[in-house]
Amino acid sequence: MEFLSQPHPMKMDGDIAVNWNSFKDNFETYALATGCANKEKAVCAAAFLHCMGQEARDVLKTLEVSTEDKKDKEKIIRKLDAYFIPQRNKTVERHKFNSRIQIMGELFDSFLADLRKLVVNCDYGNLKDDLIADRIVCGIVDNRVKDRLLRETDLTLKTAIEICKAAELTEVHIKNLEENSTQVGEIKKIHQSSRNSSSDTNTRGKNNNKNDNRKQGSRSTGGWKQNKEEKTCKRCGYKHEKKCPAYGQICKKCEKPNHFARCCRSNDKSIHGIEQKVDEDNKEKDDGNEVVLYSLTRNSLTGNDWYQELYLININKTIKFKLDTGAHINVIPEYMFKMFKIDQYLEDCKFIVKNYGGATLKVKGSCILTVELNSKRYKIKFIVIETNNKTEPLLGIATKSFNTDIKQYFIEHYCKTIAGM
Template sequence: MASAFLQPPAHFEPGDNPQQAWDDWKEAYNIYEHACEYATKPTPTRTALLLHVLGPHGRRVAQTFPPPPPTTDGEQPTDPVTYLLEQFDALYRPYKNVIQAPAVFNTMKQKENQTFDEFVTDLRKQAEKCDFGEKKDRLIGDRIVVGIRDAALRERLFRERDLTLVQIITTCKAAEISKKHVKELQEPNFEVQALQKPKQWNSQKPATMENRQQKPQLKLQQKCSRCGTTHRPRECPAYGCNCYHCGKFGHFASLCRQGQRGSSTSRQRIGLLEDPQQQDQQQEFFLESLDLHNINCNSEQKQQHKHGDCHTRNLSALIPDQPVWLQLNQKWEKATVVNVGPEPRRYAVKTDTGGIFFRNRVHLRPRNTQHTVAEASPEDYDIAEPSPPIPSQQVEERPRPPQTTRSGRRIKPPARYPSLRSDFT
């Protein structure tokens, strides 16, 4: 009856490490045979069970073994099951490498996300393959101290003297359990209380028991529309925070439903000083919005520079003592370059009247001493010649008497300029 409730081990497959695979499979088979009480069965039944559990690969290998040697008078016949197991041992364990096993043991370290009990179990299994003898417990303890991932615990063990293997294991277990408890206490407890809303009548089907059980789960998994995280009621990190887009309170800029207004750097941040995590989240959202705003500004500036530079041209540099035209009070006067300033296109010029002015290159034009302003060619100026100023004419206004409208309001008629009127008549 016991055999009907026990699952036999999987079929034997050598894999990349046949020796380890055979040792594990043989151990599992011995446990299964004794648990199902097959050890007391007849020899043919035990042999058939062994070949069945071995699988296709094991049966093909067993067919290549020589038959058991014949027995002489007075000797016990060879057990077929024992003979097959010995042949597999000789095939997959040809020799015992006393150098490779200790080398693997000395390089073992605790893996990431591996518990301390699992690490000690792996060390004990590997130590069984080594001929450590009476030094096995001491070497396992040394390997534990060197191979654990907790550096603070390792330093604590180094300060102790005459530690036994039991003391090392007890100390490491206590440190692992206490560290786990502290981590659980630091994690927030996400207990959400369901909020009841006023019942609304609709034309939908009545809620079943399954739907009622699913609704609280949906409420727990739903993210807040103001901060983008899941939190308990009235504990929103965005409470009291100023949005960098619209300037309103109560939500982050990444979840703002309005467009951005103005620069994000001109607004101040208002938050609760009680929650430092809230400030980190708000700063993260601020950096994201600021980066996006800078990218948009840079692209707009590049387009403006590209559009403005397409119609520009380089102006020739001026040298000291070079005669130039100076633009002064919307007029062009003769001047001479005195000195070139430290800044680009910054020149000190002196007029014929003795005045000294500092002007950029765009306000200066090279002139030919043999021509006047009207006779100078455009090649001498680098740009088009300015138009001459229009002389202003004094026009006398003819005074006219006030007039009375139909409503009785007295108004002053507009001025009449006879000189201009005569030009159009």
């Protein structure tokens, strides 16, 4: 295993303590895989010093380590531990742990892993598992799951994890069933439409003469008299003779029954529309000046939203994004940007974010994040907006940040669902 590439040098910016612990773990794995751990202490220490990088070696020189101590890896680590890892404030660490809640769109496994990491520095002892279970109950975003957890008289961490994971899997299963039923309904509509078209074609020729006579008579009276037309339905936005297709459906905007979101008249305060000011230097330039999105808040009644999990390289986490097939931007709420400590500088951008009520929401800036999808990595531009903690991150599939590969992936996985809208 000598051919393995050595670990990257230690990063000297950002969270130094985290970087130092990460480098130590990477080196231990490398030393074990290459057999370096079984060699003489001086050889292993020299390999450690070589891999840590010049900046870390310069720090070591200031710590007055003797020549003999530099031949012992463990003594080098103890010296640098004292320098890189500050004394932990137990009160602050417990505050971080007890303030952690699940972010809208965050997977439960990611939420649990972060709780396990935060509790390490809290010094809770044997109470650690019980307090993690309590934090799950307080911080879980799904109220139905929270009610289920509260009904347990003797809740353990194992039981809490099983309930939350089962609920997450059930939600995915229900979504797949709804997509299948939507596809079946769409096929029926297509067949019905084709039959209606053929019957209309047969009767159109018979009625041409009658229509011509009526038009001639209308001209002589000083105007065109049109036949009786079907009016556009105020509940669904379409013309129809029989039962309205919106009857029995739940509006995705106001969550009230018997109308579609396109015809909703309520004054929703969640984010629905985005207007973009475009100049010639804007890389995300579009032909139009307005981009329309679905609400960024979760539809708790129907659950008919589409989501895609993306692994964010910058924060080493998997996040669930809501998909909008027509949007030309990608959105990350500011609270999520701060919660995950995304180490990216925010640049100025030209977007103005508005809701259906016309209120303008504050845009904090934009950033480029590296994501992984289907074992490939992509750099995607995100807009950071200031909003409430119920807002979900959004992927606009029509944005130019997506290249051909990632657009094709979404087309192959969601085109059937989109056709059933």
